[in-house]
Amino acid sequence: MLQVNNLKAAYGKIEALHGVSFSVNQGEIVTLIGSNGAGKSTTLKALMRLQPPESPTVTGGNIFFHGSSMLKTEPHNVVGKLRMTLVPEGRQVFGNLSVVENLTLAAWTNKGDAKKDLDYVFGLFPRLADRMKQRGDTLSGGEQQMLAVGRAIMSKCTLLLLDEPSMGLSPLLMYEMFRTLKELNKQGLTIILVEQNARMALRLAHRGYVLDTGEIVAQGTGEDLLESPDIKTAYLGGH
Numbered sequence: 544m545l546q547v548n549n550l551k552a553a554y555g556k557i558e559a560l561h562g563v564s565f566s567v568n569q570g571e572i573v574t575l576i577g578s579n580g581a582g583k584s585t586t587l588k589a590l591m592r593l594q595p596p597e598s599p600t601v602t603g604g605n606i607f608f609h610g611s612s613m614l615k616t617e618p619h620n621v622v623g624k625l626r627m628t629l630v631p632e633g634r635q636v637f638g639n640l641s642v643v644e645n646l647t648l649a650a651w652t653n654k655g656d657a658k659k660d661l662d663y664v665f666g667l668f669p670r671l672a673d674r675m676k677q678r679g680d681t682l683s684g685g686e687q688q689m690l691a692v693g694r695a696i697m698s699k700c701t702l703l704l705l706d707e708p709s710m711g712l713s714p715l716l717m718y719e720m721f722r723t724l725k726e727l728n729k730q731g732l733t734i735i736l737v738e739q740n741a742r743m744a745l746r747l748a749h750r751g752y753v754l755d756t757g758e759i760v761a762q763g764t765g766e767d768l769l770e771s772p773d774i775k776t777a778y779l780g781g782h
């Protein structure tokens with residue numbers, strides 16, 4: 544579905560990705576793990592074709608989506624036509640809109656039955672249903688995180704990119720979030736998951752890649768990476 548070949552990306556003159564290669568098959572959950580500043584968010588922003596200054600400039604390599612290069616694809620077409628959606632770090636819900644308005648707005652690419660999808664999202668996140676009329680900026684951090692994922696579901700994407708979806712969630716809500724992602728994947732959604740919580744991400748994912756200062760330094764099935772002594776020491780707190 545997605546093939547990233549020797550991708551290089553820079554912020555101004557500073558190269559942040561030094562030739563990153565990885566692939567994602569349809570129906571997979573693939574996780575990118577790595578330390579702070581490794582280039583995980585940069586990779587997701589480059590895939591979405593987001594533009595500088597917040598996002599990097601792609602300076603080399605290529606990204607293929609279903610076999611076609613997407614380097615010239617405009618960001619709105621990445622969402623609307625290729626049906627890739629990013630839930631960015633820090634959520635970015637519309638603070639002055641209600642929960643239900645946030646969700647409905649996200650359905651602009653969705654030519655299907657938005658009402659049905661809304662019910663589906665409320666089924667996944669009953670907390671959002673309880674707070675349907677509440678303004679986005681008055682939701683708790685965890686509720687905003689659910690709303691951000693709910694918006695992605697409303698967009699009917701086929702490839703979902705998640706940047707730290709567990710950030711700020713209590714252990715119970717984190718567990719629920721991961722269970723929801725597993726459920727969405729079972730229903731056919733392909734997911735690229737960036738996570739600080741590498742252990743949980745590797746348990747959930749079919750495969751994983753380890754990024755270190757802009758390069759892929761290890762890859763394997765979630766299980767293999769969880770069992771690897773080097774990965775354990777460097778990224779999983781040594782246990």
Ligand SMILES: Nc1ncnc2c1ncn2[C@@H]1O[C@H](COP(=O)(O)OP(=O)(O)OP(=O)(O)O)[C@@H](O)[C@H]1O
Pocket residue numbers: 554559577578579580581582583584585586596597598632739
């Ligand atoms: N808008 C920007 N302008 C300049 N440099 C940036 C910008 N965004 C990120 N960088 C730099 O690019 C490198 C990779 O950052 P990135 O945000 O991709 O890391 P990350 O792996 O997502 O880290 P974290 O786990 O802390 O979120 C870092 O050195 C960072 O300082």
Ligand SMILES: [Mg+2]
Pocket residue numbers: 583584585632706
């Ligand atoms: Mg990041």
